[in-house]
Structure formats: C-alpha cells, structure tokens
Amino acid sequence: MPEPKDIILDVRDLKVTFDTPDGSVEAVKGIDLHVRAGETLAVVGESGSGKSQTMMGIMGLLAANGRVTGRAAYRGQDLIGLPVKALNAVRGAKITMIFQEPMSSLDPLYTIGRQISEPIVHHRGGSFRQARTRVLELLELVGIPDPRRRIDSYPHELSGGQRQRAMIAMALANDPDILIADEPTTALDVTIQAQILDLLRSLQTRFGMAVVLITHDLGVVRHVADRVVVMRRGEVVEQGLTTDIFERPQADYTKMLLDAEPRGEKPPVPTSAPILLDGQRVSVDYATGGGLFSKRSGTFRAVDKVSIRLQEGQTIGVVGESGSGKSTLGRALLQLVPASGVIHFDGQDISGFDRRAMRPLRREMQLVFQDPFGSLSPRQTVGEIITEGLYVHEPELSRADRDKRAIEALKEVGLDPQARNRYPHEFSGGQRQRIAIARAMILKPRLVILDEPTSALDRSVQGQVIDLLRSLQDAHGLSYVFISHDLAVIKAMADYVIVMKDGEIVEEGETETLFAAPRQAYTQTLLSAAYTAV
Known part of the structure; x- marks a missing residue:
C-alpha cells in the first residue's frame, strides 16, 4: 500500500538482532513507524527499549555483530541492504545523526572546522580550504561565538554546549531532510539544554527538516514533539499525537513512564534539630598554568566563601550549571580537596584535617557518585x-x-x-x-553527599532511587547534601536549596519558597529553562 505523500521515512517490520556468545538477542522486534516531512517525532522509552538501535539499524551503523531486516524506505528507496556506496549518498547528506555525548563523537586530533568540513567535501566535492566558508556560516548559524577563532579549536577547547552545537553544525552541513538526535541534551545543564532545544526548533523551521528525537526525558517531549512513539523491550507499545499520549495514554507502560516524574516533597526539619555539618566561608582554589614549559601560572577559585549549615535529618539541594562549584563544594565539605574556611562536623572542627585524621570520621561521612559504573x-x-x-x-x-x-x-x-x-x-x-x-x-553513616546520583538514569529508575533514598533517610535519620542540575529531582528530594553560580551562592531558602518565588534573575532563568515538571 503506497504511503501518504508527506511521509518521507516509512519503517515496516524492522528487526535488529545481535549475535552473542549466548546466542542471538533480538533488540528490535519487528516495529512499524513513519516520519513526516517537517515534523518532530519523539521516540521514547527506558534504556534497553531499542529506540537507539532502531535508528542505528536504519542508518547502517550497527556494531559488527548486529543484523537488521525489514524495510526502511526513504522517499521510496529502501535503505536496508543498500550497498555502502549508495547508503553513503543518503546518510550524512539526506539523513544525519547527532549523539548524546559529543566529546566521544568528535575526534580529539582534528579541529572542529576540519571535522565539520568532512561531510561537505565528501558529498559536494572540493577541498577542505574551499569548504571553510561554508563551515564559518554553519558555526555562526548554530550560535558558536567568534566562529573565525573557534573554527581552528579542538573539541577539548569547547564547552559541552559548544561541542553539541558543533555536532549540529556538522549534521546540517548538507541541508538534510531528516535529523536524528539521540539524547542530544541529557548530559547538559538545564539552561544549555533549553538553548539547544530552541536552536533545533529554529533550525527546523528555517530548513523545513524533520527531527527524530530519541530521549527518555518526557518533559522535553511534551514541549517539542508533534508525535510520540513509545518503545519497550524492542517493541512499539503505543504511538500517536503528543497531546493524546500525554493526556489520554492507552498502554500501561506509557502511564508508568508519565507517572515516573519525580513527585512529592520533603517537609522542613524542625528548627530545633541539631546541626550536623557547618561550613563557614569555605573556599577552594586550584592552581592554573600554561603547561610544563610555561612561566605563566595563577589560581582559579572554584568555591568562593560559601557557608552551609546542615541539620540532622535535613536534605540540602545544591543546584547550578556545570562549573558552578557545586561538586567541588561537596568534596571540600568531606575534606577530599584542600579548602580554606571553617568546617565543623557534629561539633568537631575538622578544618585542615589530613587523611589520617579524617579516617575515623569517614564511616559517618559518605559520598555517592553520578556514574556508579565508573x-x-x-x-x-x-x-x-x-x-x-x-x-x-x-x-x-x-x-x-x-x-x-x-x-x-x-x-x-x-x-x-x-x-x-x-x-x-x-x-x-x-x-x-x-x-x-x-x-x-x-x-x-550520618551524612551522605549525593553528587548527581540520578542524572544518568531513566526517569522511572530515577523515581525508584529517589524513593529508596527517602526511605533510608526516614529509617536512619540521615542528612543529605544532594547535588544536581535536575530541578524536578531537587524539588522532590530537598527541603532547603542552595543555588550556586561561579563558585558563589546567589540564592538560598526553603524549597517551596524558592521554587514559588525566586528572587534572583539567575534562579529565575534556571527555573524557566527547566522543561521537566517542576
């Protein structure tokens, strides 16, 4: 049956299988979906649902042990089984893809300009020098400051948001029909996330391209997608218009995903609760220099005269963008990095304690990291x-x-x-x-510093970990310092919030008050940029 004229990618009975020592594993189990010209289609589901492998299979980018069958017709041409030369004429030109972590997708040995030039030279011909003018146009288009200087920068010289913009520039180099964005904002702070999403929307409008957004963040989906495909264990369990999926979900799994958004709130502890941790005017400086043979050196202040007072049973949320100093503050409070100022734990001055002096206290002061695998x-x-x-x-x-x-x-x-x-x-x-x-x-322990403990997890798993942390706190009277850039999680976990920027506290207060009526412009920007339901 011929597809409607506005369908530019039609996927039928797509299967992705991986050969493993334990036998074949079917990651995608015969799914159907389609992409219409100019629309934003969100493909959502938890890790392992098959959403990324679906797109990798369509693009011919599976690992060596992967196999794909079925049909994926781009404007009538089936991409499955297409010879590499013919497939290369489509991918990188008509269908392009950007990934979650640009640092692992960009080659550290080549400049940004050289890497953006590659698809231009490959598909349009000419030299890298000739492509330079087009690259400068693209860098300016995606909002990278001072493109004439940045074109010769290496990936490590750019921020996370700038690297993602460079990846978008590379994807746009040949005016694609379809842009596949695989978790493009998950690793970014909320304000940078909003900027990237706004950029994608404006570019989509300008070029009339379709966007396939692969994500587990339903807050993002609600704001940017026209239609939604919900996947679970390699199968499509539901698909439809975004408004229908969010307001009238049919599948139990979809309902579970929607209910997984962090909910609830933590009441403040009594004012009479004892102080467990008291840090006054805590500062952390790092030495900076130009390298082994450079005479230039100096210091960078990561945390600047921050004061924090944590009561027994309390959870203080520390929020801010990358580079705000929030993680460094957590380590300073545990005496894991050299710091100035005064720190008391359970009434004892531990300022300047060395490793040996801190050892007896370590069991009462624990740290949980963002990446448990690492x-x-x-x-x-x-x-x-x-x-x-x-x-x-x-x-x-x-x-x-x-x-x-x-x-x-x-x-x-x-x-x-x-x-x-x-x-x-x-x-x-x-x-x-x-x-x-x-x-x-x-x-x-009595004190636990939680450094982004849920940011790498799916929403449903986040909810489970939050519930676990709450129950452990209630059972043992724990005190938490909860560091995160996810405002929905902070609102659900913390009864007091500290907002940090450039190593300083710009605002603090009880969670309910701060979220309802933020006083500082920076806090207002963070809250307005959050696409999740806070």
Missing part, C-alpha cells in the same frame, strides 16, 4: 565492593559477619542478596546505583 571496581564482586569499607572501619568482623552485613545492605536497597556474588557489569544502571548506595549505607 566508581565500582569491575574486578571485584558486588559483595567485595560493598564490604570493602568494613575492613577499614570494623576490622574485627569475621568473614561471616561481613557477609551477613552485605546481605542486610543489599536487602535494604531492594536487591537480591545473591547479587553479592556477581560483578558490576552484570547489572543495569539503576541496579549499579543501588549497589553504590549499599556500599555507603553498610557503614551506617
């Missing part, structure tokens, strides 16, 4: 990871006692105790974060 040793079992701290802080425990404690810790974070005999790579992102939390909780 912070968990791949060579240790989960049981060994969780109990590692017990060797230092409770060396008298027997092996059986440590194993018992590991079982208790895993149960408390909602994991099967048998997990202690497995390795981190065998678990999902949410499960690995539960393991990281168990490692901290096994020592029965």
